[in-house]
Amino acid sequence: MKIIGISCSPRKGKTTRTSLDNCIRAITENFPEIQTEIIDLAGMDLRGCIACGHCMKDLECSQKDDFNDLIPILKDPGLGGLIIATPVYLGTMSSQCKAFLDRTVMFRRNGFLFRDIVGGVMAVGGVRNGGQEISIQHVQSAMLVHDMILVGDGKPGAHFGGTMWSGHPDGIEKDDPGLKTVESLGKRVAQVALKIHG
Numbered sequence: 001m002k003i004i005g006i007s008c009s010p011r012k013g014k015t016t017r018t019s020l021d022n023c024i025r026a027i028t029e030n031f032p033e034i035q036t037e038i039i040d041l042a043g044m045d046l047r048g049c050i051a052c053g054h055c056m057k058d059l060e061c062s063q064k065d066d067f068n069d070l071i072p073i074l075k076d077p078g079l080g081g082l083i084i085a086t087p088v089y090l091g092t093m094s095s096q097c098k099a100f101l102d103r104t105v106m107f108r109r110n111g112f113l114f115r116d117i118v119g120g121v122m123a124v125g126g127v128r129n130g131g132q133e134i135s136i137q138h139v140q141s142a143m144l145v146h147d148m149i150l151v152g153d154g155k156p157g158a159h160f161g162g163t164m165w166s167g168h169p170d171g172i173e174k175d176d177p178g179l180k181t182v183e184s185l186g187k188r189v190a191q192v193a194l195k196i197h198g
């Protein structure tokens with residue numbers, strides 16, 4: 001069984017990616033039986049859905065961009081969990097995150113291939129309360145439309161997911177409360193994914 005993390009910042013190796021790395025590390029350290037993979041959207045040519053309807057018939061997109069490389073990875077029947085990490089942009093997800101989610105409509109149209117995949121979300125803001133929870137809920141809406149199974153960050157916090165603050169004066173790695181939420185999110189996605197897909 002495999003869990004994939006998607007980093008949805010346009011900036012490579014920055015705070016969204018660091019947050020996702022910490023989440024995925026919590027999975028690899030605690031659940032060695034689970035395979036993990038990170039897909040970084042930074043630098044990818046990833047356009048928004050143009051509603052051409054091409055994917056109504058097949059798991060294919062009419063647009064010739066980097067999303068096509070992601071289709072075989074995402075249609076893996078061994079996929080048990082999907083973790084989305086987005087920066088907060090004006091109180092919601094990044095446009096890269098929205099473009100990615102809209103393009104995944106092909107998996108819904110071709111047999112609900114994300115049904116029962118366990119979904120977890122984290123958001124990284126420059127301000128401690130800059131819209132992380134709202135951004136998480138916006139991504140969770142897309143997951144519900146896919147008929148995925150949503151989890152939050154589980155015990156002991158048990159709220160909406162990973163909430164990171166990149167504005168910490170000593171860097172994001174010092175946002176201890178935030179780091180606890182992303183680690184906890186990773187473990188929760190893994191626990192539930194193992195129950196369902198293990």
Ligand SMILES: Cc1cc2nc3c(=O)[nH]c(=O)nc-3n(C[C@H](O)[C@H](O)[C@H](O)COP(=O)(O)O)c2cc1C
Pocket residue numbers: 009010011014015016017087088089090091092124125126127128129130131166
């Ligand atoms: C266009 C834009 C809008 C932003 N809006 C918000 C916001 O509403 N709330 C917030 O807390 N941070 C906001 N930020 C800050 C980013 O969320 C923050 O710097 C984040 O850590 C960036 O992730 P990255 O380092 O992976 O690129 C915004 C940044 C940009 C570029």
